[in-house]
Amino acid sequence: GHRSRVHVHHCRQVQVTVNFNGNTKMRAFPPSTTVERVHRWAVDKDGFNLPEVDATEHALQLCGSSVRPDEDMQIGALVSAPGCALCFDLVAKRRVEGTA
Secondary structure (H helix, E strand, C coil): CCCCCCCCCCCCCEEEEEEECCEEEEEEECCCCEHHHHHHHHHCCCCCCCCHHHHHCEEEEECCCCCCCCCCCEHHHHCCCCCCEEEEEEEECCCCCCCC
């Protein structure tokens, strides 16, 4: 069907770690979960409880890199064998600094 996907993965669950402002949250997700779904969890009350305005201005970035996966990417595609873990940093999408 339209936009249907089949995802076969060696991990039943992917242990996702998200870092933000020196704090860490962890949760297991199925490998078919999208990056957008992990972002929603990270910014809601079970995650870092960011106000909606702040949540829309932050994105998930792979730890130790500058890679920001597309929101519709499944997290299982980001995990390499044999590990079933993934680490993200919650970072500002863009920082605007004024001049004086």
